[in-house]
Amino acid sequence: MRRAYRLINEFVTILKQVGEQVTDDLSVKIGDDEVEYELKEDQDKVPHEMTSQEKKELADYEREKQRDGWAIHPRIRKYDHPYNGHLRIRFIVSGSHKRFVKDSKTAPLEEQLPAILVAFYKTYLETKAKREEREEWQRQQELERKREEERHQRVENEKKHVAALINEAKDYHLANIVRDYIDACKGQDPDRVAWMQGVADWLDPLVSGNNPYLEKRQHGASDEQKASYLGEESSHNDSFLNYLDML
Incomplete structure (x- = not known):
């Protein structure tokens, strides 16, 4: 070469x-x-010329075949390259x-x-x-993967926003229920009525009032989180959580 x-x-x-x-x-x-x-x-590609060893193996094969009628033919290639x-x-x-x-x-x-x-x-x-x-194919695959991730993230964000909206609406509904109760309590202890009004404002996401003893109400939090903050057990039949479920 x-x-x-x-x-x-x-x-x-x-x-x-x-x-x-x-x-x-x-x-x-x-x-x-x-x-x-x-x-x-x-x-x-040329016809193979047998070596002396291959000729000997072929002769041995012929003798064995004549003696007992059975023998293994030696592997001799037909062509050389x-x-x-x-x-x-x-x-x-x-x-x-x-x-x-x-x-x-x-x-x-x-x-x-x-x-x-x-x-x-x-x-x-x-x-x-x-x-x-x-x-380019790899780039398109990567772009598609990122688009899918972004779409998945947008779906997850939308779920969170919708859940938060539902929870805020529940708080708004609950605040108005408390205000209806306040109207029914007119003529009673004015200090208690004022306190209830403050609780209604604390519950209302449109007001989100402050309470001197409670943390700021997380209006978008789940019912379980809100009930847990107020010391309610979700398994109790008369729990705050069960009440919210009826709203």
Whole structure:
């Protein structure tokens, strides 16, 4: 394969002269793309000439077969595939052999360097196009993944906002129930009536009044959270939570 090495060295020298990157293992890279290629020597297909060992095994087989009628035929191949000195350079894109340049009687590879360079750069352009196509597909997949995540997040946010709205509306309803009760209590202890009015304002999300002893009412919180803050047990039959469920 000395001829192959000479050809590769000449080919690599030309590539280096035009400014391409060639590594120690003779890989060639242009920009972000490595151009895959391989140089091989062709093989002929010729009838196999048996070795002396194979002739002996065949003779032993014939004797065994004549003696007891049964024997295992030796495995002797029909053809040999000797290298014939003809070189072939293949250019590879995405694992497939896209094109090749080979020896001919009228034009050995050494005389086909211009054609080899043309095939090389065509392979580079195909390799680049494949990479860009793959990167675009990956980019679209990533965009779709992000869009799906954003859509999922918007759905979750919408659920939270709707749940908070329902809870606020319950507070508003409850505040008005307390105010109706206040109207029914007119004429009673004025201090108690004033206190109840303050509780109604504390419950009302439109007022969200302050209470000197209670934290600010979290109107969007769940019934369980509100009942728990007021010391109610959700399992109690007469709990504040059960009352809210009836509203």
